Amino acid sequence: LRACLIVLLLTDGCVIPHVFQLEASLAMLHQCDCVIIAGTGSGKTLCLLIPIFLCPESISIMISRLKHLQTTQVR
Template identity: 45%
Template sequence: MLPLGYLSQLLAPERTTANRAILLAWTVTNGTQAPREMQLRATLATHYGQDSVINAGTGSGKTLPIALNILLDDPQAQGITLTISPLKRLEITQENDFKLRYGIPTIAINEDTPREDKYWHQNMFSLATISSPPSPSLSDSLSSPSTSESSPAPFSTFVPTHS
């Protein structure tokens, strides 16, 4: 269920970004996830350069805002997102979620990570050469790198049609 009340209160640029985030979540998860209000609030805060803190229990959806901000980024910028996890088990879970659920190239780095050059070239440096997410045409239409934040592309240009 989409948080329509929350979405209706947003200004046009934020509402456009929120709608892009909703479409991205729905698309990369094959229709299994749509962000809740808490997740959209955190996603928008980070996207617009504000801090956000989510105090929520295990399995409540704290990973989705991180993934959405990565997916909302301009792929041409080839940015790197660093997520610090306090537990190795959480690192592994997040690495798998980012890779398998959201299609985001990810590597967990901790004291157990091999230090040999071969490992880094096969894992880390190969991630840097990946320039397109799993659905390039969708991602290209949902990202607006050439559009300023004050005048985002109209939402109607990326509403998928159903046959």
């Protein structure tokens, strides 16, 4: 629930997390390995961002090879 509220607040209510995003985020928060198979534009990046927002005291490093994806992730 907290993850959903954070996403809604950060996106001004424009994004509602999908079940797979919440499941993957919970797995990462519990330090489990996670593989997400989903198409382009399906919201895989949000799976990485939710744990970062839920644990602001942690240090996270995201590396992306694509300039366009980097720009999108910063927004």
